Amino acid sequence: MITYIIRRILYAFPILLGVNILTFILFFIINTPDDxxxxxxxxxxxxxxxxxxxxxxxGYDKPLFINSEQTGLQQLTDTIFFNKSLSLFMFNFGNSxxxxxxxxxxxxxxxxxxxxxxxxxxxxxxxxxxxxLLLVFFRASYIDxxxxxxxxxxxxxxxxxxxxxxxxIIGKLFHLVPISGYHEGLSSIKFLVxxxxxxxxxxIGSGTRWYRTLFLEEINKDYVRTARAKxxxxxxxxxxxxxxxxxxxxxxxxxxxLPLLFMGSLLMESFFAIPGLGSYTIxxxxxxxxxxxxxxxFLGSVLYVLGLLLTDISYTLVDPRVKL
Amino acid sequence: MIIxxxxxxxxxxxxxxxxxxxxxxxxxxxxxxILWTDGFLFLLLLLLTIAIKQxxxxxxxxxxWQQVFKHRLGMSSAIILxxxxxxxxxxxxxxxxxxxxxxxxxxxxxxxxDLALLPLKEQTEKTYSAPFATHLYSKENIELENGxxxxxxxxxxxxxxxxxxxxxIIFKMLQGILLGLLATGIALLLLCYLLFHSFFRISQLRxxxxxxxxxxxxxxxxxxMLIFISIGMIITLSNGYHIFGTDKVGQDVLxxxxxxxxxxxxxxxxxxxxxxxxxxxxxxxxxxxxxxVDDIIQYLYTTLNSIPGVLLITAAVLMVEVQLNxxxxxxxxxxxxxxxxxxxxxxxxTTSWTGLCRLLRAETLKLREMEYIQAARAFGVHSLTxxxxxxxxNVMHLVLIxxxxxxxxxxxxxxxxxxxxxxxxxxxHSWGNMINGARLEMAREPVVWWTLVxxxxxxxxxxxAVNIFADSIRDAFDPRFNSNS
Numbered sequence: 046m047i048t049y050i051i052r053r054i055l056y057a058f059p060i061l062l063g064v065n066i067l068t069f070i071l072f073f074i075i076n077t078p079d080d081x082x083x084x085x086x087x088x089x090x091x092x093x094x095x096x097x098x099x100x101x102x103x104g105y106d107k108p109l110f111i112n113s114e115q116t117g118l119q120q121l122t123d124t125i126f127f128n129k130s131l132s133l134f135m136f137n138f139g140n141s142x143x144x145x146x147x148x149x150x151x152x153x154x155x156x157x158x159x160x161x162x163x164x165x166x167x168x169x170x171x172x173x174x175x176x177x178l179l180l181v182f183f184r185a186s187y188i189d190x191x192x193x194x195x196x197x198x199x200x201x202x203x204x205x206x207x208x209x210x211x212x213x214i215i216g217k218l219f220h221l222v223p224i225s226g227y228h229e230g231l232s233s234i235k236f237l238v239x240x241x242x243x244x245x246x247x248x249i250g251s252g253t254r255w256y257r258t259l260f261l262e263e264i265n266k267d268y269v270r271t272a273r274a275k276x277x278x279x280x281x282x283x284x285x286x287x288x289x290x291x292x293x294x295x296x297x298x299x300x301x302x303l304p305l306l307f308m309g310s311l312l313m314e315s316f317f318a319i320p321g322l323g324s325y326t327i328x329x330x331x332x333x334x335x336x337x338x339x340x341x342x343f344l345g346s347v348l349y350v351l352g353l354l355l356t357d358i359s360y361t362l363v364d365p366r367v368k369l
Numbered sequence: 370m371i372i373x374x375x376x377x378x379x380x381x382x383x384x385x386x387x388x389x390x391x392x393x394x395x396x397x398x399x400x401x402x403i404l405w406t407d408g409f410l411f412l413l414l415l416l417l418t419i420a421i422k423q424x425x426x427x428x429x430x431x432x433x434w435q436q437v438f439k440h441r442l443g444m445s446s447a448i449i450l451x452x453x454x455x456x457x458x459x460x461x462x463x464x465x466x467x468x469x470x471x472x473x474x475x476x477x478x479x480x481x482x483d484l485a486l487l488p489l490k491e492q493t494e495k496t497y498s499a500p501f502a503t504h505l506y507s508k509e510n511i512e513l514e515n516g517x518x519x520x521x522x523x524x525x526x527x528x529x530x531x532x533x534x535x536x537x538i539i540f541k542m543l544q545g546i547l548l549g550l551l552a553t554g555i556a557l558l559l560l561c562y563l564l565f566h567s568f569f570r571i572s573q574l575r576x577x578x579x580x581x582x583x584x585x586x587x588x589x590x591x592x593x594m595l596i597f598i599s600i601g602m603i604i605t606l607s608n609g610y611h612i613f614g615t616d617k618v619g620q621d622v623l624x625x626x627x628x629x630x631x632x633x634x635x636x637x638x639x640x641x642x643x644x645x646x647x648x649x650x651x652x653x654x655x656x657x658x659x660x661x662v663d664d665i666i667q668y669l670y671t672t673l674n675s676i677p678g679v680l681l682i683t684a685a686v687l688m689v690e691v692q693l694n695x696x697x698x699x700x701x702x703x704x705x706x707x708x709x710x711x712x713x714x715x716x717x718x719t720t721s722w723t724g725l726c727r728l729l730r731a732e733t734l735k736l737r738e739m740e741y742i743q744a745a746r747a748f749g750v751h752s753l754t755x756x757x758x759x760x761x762x763n764v765m766h767l768v769l770i771x772x773x774x775x776x777x778x779x780x781x782x783x784x785x786x787x788x789x790x791x792x793x794x795x796x797x798h799s800w801g802n803m804i805n806g807a808r809l810e811m812a813r814e815p816v817v818w819w820t821l822v823x824x825x826x827x828x829x830x831x832x833x834a835v836n837i838f839a840d841s842i843r844d845a846f847d848p849r850f851n852s853n854s
Contacts, residue, residue: 063672
């Protein structure tokens with residue numbers, strides 16, 4: 046087990062390196078630091094001096110891979126690739142183009158992101174599984190057919206519609222909760238209720254349909270027939286046997302997104318003005334702050350790889366037949 | 370069967386059309402413009418025609434497709450998709466009017482659809498106006514006849530000439546419904562002719578309407594009727610009314626929504642056109658060759674997958690923007706927007722092939738151990754032939770299902786990307802841009818809701834039709850679902 050985990054962690058390095066190189070190509074080779082400077086300083090009528098000055102201020106004035114002006118190891122370390130890309134491996138995100146410390150910002154913004162993402166995930170899971178079990182209980186009846194069609198309809202509605210509609214109806218028409226904003230501590234609940242509800246509703250369609258197929262796959266198996274033959278009621282069969290066995294794919298599907306919850310939800314956070322990592326990313330994109338985008342890309346990939354690892358481990362935990 | 374005959378007829382029709390085009394091109398003062406995305410769309414249409422021909426030749430595929438259309442919902446959604454597609458294609462035939470041949474003066478870009486929607490396009494107001502309104506949304510200084518000025522809601526340009534009330538609206542609606550019913554009747558007769566080669570046989574008409582045909586043509590007709598009635602009402606009502614109101618700069622919202630169809634379709638189709646070959650090639654290679662090929666391909670898609678999708682798209686779009694800004698070639702606004710759309714499609718395609726690739730790899734791993742493939746290999750069939758002949762046809766159902774589902778998620782993604790600011794060009798007509806421009810107006814009093822409702826409902830109809838179509842495709846093609854039903 047431990048050797049497996051170590052091997053997987055070692056295996057993660059080439060992936061992260063690949064991510065690093067890809068972002069490096071996108072941000073430094075296709076789009077040179079000169080372009081970046083020009084973007085920040087204004088497209089036309091910009092003096093070469095100003096561009097050089099901007100590059101010096103933000104540490105983009107070094108050569109890309111090999112610095113021939115330095116000697117020894119410094120030839121490799123005093124370069125953009127080493128400073129801006131490889132340093133990410135040490136979780137040293139550096140300063141944003143606006144001059145703020147990215148690591149500090151990320152630490153500050155992680156908590157609101159989680160406060161929104163975790164309840165959305167848990168409530169959503171509960172609601173989706175309940176609906177899916179109901180549909181399976183009434184399978185091949187009109188309730189099932191209508192339910193599936195409803196799911197497809199819910200799936201086809203844009204997430205933006207849920208957000209804008211929810212904000213309008215609950216926030217503006219009925220004045221139940223504030224439309225957007227955030228507050229530290231317990232009082233954050235009144236700001237979080239609406240986004241959580243909307244997040245759950247917008248996921249019902251696809252979630253219920255997905256869990257329904259999982260349950261339907263289980264329901265044709267032999268052990269279900271045995272359970273029915275023993276004389277168990279349909280409800281007991283569903284809730285005790287089918288649910289338990291379908292938990293394996295459900296759990297592993299959840300585990301893989303667990304680490305990514307840290308990244309927050311781009312849409313929800315920016316619409317509801319929650320100062321999490323999602324809105325951080327959106328702001329960075331709007332201000333074209335490439336340093337933050339690079340840091341978030343790296344953070345996202347680390348969390349994804351972590352999710353893959355956790356999935357494999359959770360397989361062994363929920364299903365004793367799987368050995369690593 | 371009738372195919373050969375109708376093939377000849379089709380060819381004849383096609384040639385006449387081209388002939389007419391060439392003749393008219395010489396006489397009309399227009400210059401045909403083929404944008405990049407238009408070119409790709411026509412390429413796609415060509416590929417689609419070839420694919421349909423291939424399917425028609427193979428009985429087992431034909432049977433599966435018949436299964437798709439036998440489904441009532443499948444048939445209806447296919448008709449809706451067809452309507453959307455034809456609007457998109459009409460909107461892709463671009464040209465400019467030549468205003469002055471000698472000075473190379475050309476008008477703005479028009480499409481064939483623009484000509485059809487000319488009354489909608491040109492009937493603009495000053496700013497917002499509610500659906501079916503007679504007066505503008507905001508107050509202005511109006512000069513009265515006696516020379517004084519008064520602050521009031523000015524009349525709309527479209528409502529200048531006639532005084533009207535609700536009876537006028539209802540009368541025009543009835544006219545529209547009548548028009549739609551008439552068109553449906555013609556469609557019914559045409560269908561009857563195509564199916565039975567004779568007009569006006571009551572028993573045959575009844576068969577069609579009752580659904581006693583192999584395919585549920587009555588569902589198709591019903592959907593067609595709804596579409597025709599909406600088109601009819603648009604035709605009659607757009608003369609004097611803004612059905613969905615007007616937007617901030619006074620453009621007709623209905624016109625904007627219809628123009629956005631092309632963008633939505635292009636993003637869905639071009640991106641899938643790009644991701645399909647990549648996913649198919651890499652997925653099957655990884656599953657079939659295994660070993661180091663598999664390792665490399667797995668590494669590729671894990672790496673690509675591990676980057677959060679939105680960020681990767683954003684990064685790539687920002688790069689393209691910089692490159693377009695820096696390029697020395699001069700583009701007109703439309704060409705620039707079009708290039709950006711093309712690049713967006715390419716980026717979406719190259720970032721979203723991983724899911725399908727993984728699916729295909731797993732399936733190929735399973736297939737290559739099957740006896741018939743082992744047997745083919747034992748006979749010394751070349752790997753390429755084997756993949757082409759035995760593996761590709763057997764994973765086609767997976768490809769089809771996931772392509773259709775990808776399409777609907779891409780259409781939805783466009784709106785989100787436009788919100789983030791990395792979607793299509795702001796000058797381009799798209800539902801995402803409409804939503805983005807109108808989302809803050811919900812805070813106004815009275816609420817400006819019509820732009821949002823129009824954009825969302827047009828998008829919803831398309832995505833719903835695609836999702837339902839995907840469902841019937843899955844029912845027909847997926848062996849697991851076949852056994853259940």
